[in-house]
Amino acid sequence: MKPLTGIRVVEIAALGPLEHAGMMLADLGAEVIRIVRTPSIGPTNPIHRGRTTRVLNLKEPADLEQALALIASSDVLLEGMRPGAMERLGLGPDEIARHNPGIVYGRMTGWGQTGPLAPRAGHDINYIAETGALASIVGAEGRPAVPLNLIGDFGGGALYLVVGVLASLLQRDRSGVVIDAAIVDGVSSLLQCVRGLAAVGEWTEQTGGNLLDGGRPWYDVYRCLDGKYMAVGALEPQFYEQLLHGLGLAPTQMPDRDDPENWPVIRNRLTEAFARRTRDEWAEILGALDACATPVLSLREAEESPHLLARGSLQSTAEGPSTAPAPRLSRLTPTPVTDSTEHAPS
Numbered sequence: 001m002k003p004l005t006g007i008r009v010v011e012i013a014a015l016g017p018l019e020h021a022g023m024m025l026a027d028l029g030a031e032v033i034r035i036v037r038t039p040s041i042g043p044t045n046p047i048h049r050g051r052t053t054r055v056l057n058l059k060e061p062a063d064l065e066q067a068l069a070l071i072a073s074s075d076v077l078l079e080g081m082r083p084g085a086m087e088r089l090g091l092g093p094d095e096i097a098r099h100n101p102g103i104v105y106g107r108m109t110g111w112g113q114t115g116p117l118a119p120r121a122g123h124d125i126n127y128i129a130e131t132g133a134l135a136s137i138v139g140a141e142g143r144p145a146v147p148l149n150l151i152g153d154f155g156g157g158a159l160y161l162v163v164g165v166l167a168s169l170l171q172r173d174r175s176g177v178v179i180d181a182a183i184v185d186g187v188s189s190l191l192q193c194v195r196g197l198a199a200v201g202e203w204t205e206q207t208g209g210n211l212l213d214g215g216r217p218w219y220d221v222y223r224c225l226d227g228k229y230m231a232v233g234a235l236e237p238q239f240y241e242q243l244l245h246g247l248g249l250a251p252t253q254m255p256d257r258d259d260p261e262n263w264p265v266i267r268n269r270l271t272e273a274f275a276r277r278t279r280d281e282w283a284e285i286l287g288a289l290d291a292c293a294t295p296v297l298s299l300r301e302a303e304e305s306p307h308l309l310a311r312g313s314l315q316s317t318a319e320g321p322s323t324a325p326a327p328r329l330s331r332l333t334p335t336p337v338t339d340s341t342e343h344a345p346s
Contacts (some may be wrong), residue, residue: 002029002332007075007169010035010067011051012058012091014080016124016149017157017183018108019047022078024162026050027325030076035067046322052341058089067091072099076165080108083118093178104168105178108161110152112182124152127183131156133191138208156186211235217267218243218257221296228279229296230286232270243291246282247273 004025011022013036026032032051039055054070056063068091071077077096079086086092086107093105110127111117117130128134128151129144139145161181168177194212197203202211209215218234234240244251249269255262274282279295286293297305303314303321314321 003329004028004030004169007031008073009033009076009078010071010074012077012079012081012086013037013053014108016080017153017161018078018080019045020154020158021106021108021161021165022051023047023049024158024325025076025165033070033074035070043319046317046319049317049322058091064090068099071096071103074100074103075169076104076106078106078108078161078165082121083109083113093176097176101176103176104165105176106161106165106181107179108157108181110157110183112184113180124149124183127152127156128187131184131187131191133187136191136194136207136210136213138213142208144207151190152183152187156188156190157181157183160186160189215263217263217270220267222271222274224274224277224279224282226278226280230274230279230282231294231296233292235292239290239292242289243286243293246286246289246291246293249273 007025007030009022009025009030009032011018011032011034013019013034019034022032022034027050034048034051034053035056035058036053037055037057040053054066056067058064058067071091079091087095096103096105107113109118110122110124111120125134125146128147133151134144134146137145137147161179164179164181168179194203197211204210207213212219214220216235218232218240221229221231223229232243234243240257241251244254247270254269255265257263257266277285282293283295295301302308308314311324313324315324316322
């Protein structure tokens with residue numbers, strides 16, 4: 001049995017972080033029922049795996065009654081609408097509590113249920129901008145670099161919602177629990193490490209000059225002969241020394257890396273060294289060392305990664321590669337991911 005076997009979750013379908021949270025709960029064994037307004041067209045998105053989908057228009061009284069019946073017999077409700085939208089449908093926390101006093105009610109938004117920006121629209125890039133995360137990620141010419149929506153939607157959003165759900169299931173009582181999972185709160189929490197470095201004087205507002213933002217030459221990406229890249233994370237001296245040996249650079253001939261005045265020289269030498277061979281050549285040479293240097297793989301290339309293949313991190317489905325459930329639990333035997341099934345109103 002999986003940890004959440006016997007737990008029923010109703011997911012009011014929404015894009016991004018909410019559907020990822022539903023996937024994770026389904027991977028952990030919960031029975032997850034997605035309520036969608038219209039039938040899906042085309043292939044099923046693997047992020048919807050392991051769920052049953054019900055087609056219900058919550059603005060129609062008959063369909064709303066079906067949804068309420070499902071929620072009344074469930075342990076968890078997940079929704080990702082703007083503040084007030086569920087209340088207008090008659091599905092707000094107070095109304096649901098009358099049908100199911102002990103339910104865990106999970107609310108996923110970018111700005112949160114309260115605050116000046118709560119009513120406003122937004123996306124991942126807006127939320128990470130407001131928290132200071134985007135300004136700390138530097139691209140060309142010192143401009144903030146737009147990352148994938150891993151930081152806000154999935155890191156600060158979906159994962160924190162799942163943590164809230166699991167904690168609430170452990171400790172809930174007859175009064176039920178309402179979870180206000182705001183992406184801005186989650187991202188702010190993720191930034192605690194950076195704020196901790198700043199508190200002890202090891203992080204400054206000068207972007208591109210810090211430990212983990214590409215400011216150190218030994219924690220950056222380097223272009224190779226074929227135009228592809230290697231990622232270097234040789235933070236500790238012993239790994240840095242291994243990196244230099246692998247690149248054919250004598251450690252004794254390199255300037256002291258503890259002096260920031262020497263960083264431009266070190267970066268130039270690393271840049272010149274990496275430019276002499278292709279990415280795959282460097283991957284083979286440095287892969288044999290504890291140099292904390294790895295090839296920067298595309299999504300397609302990652303599907304052929306020997307390490308990911310050995311771990312079964314990706315699984316084949318009819319719709320294409322799908323991620324394996326994570327994290328792995330020692331008491332569970334890994335099982336193939338399952339597709340979603342869809343049902344119209346009965």
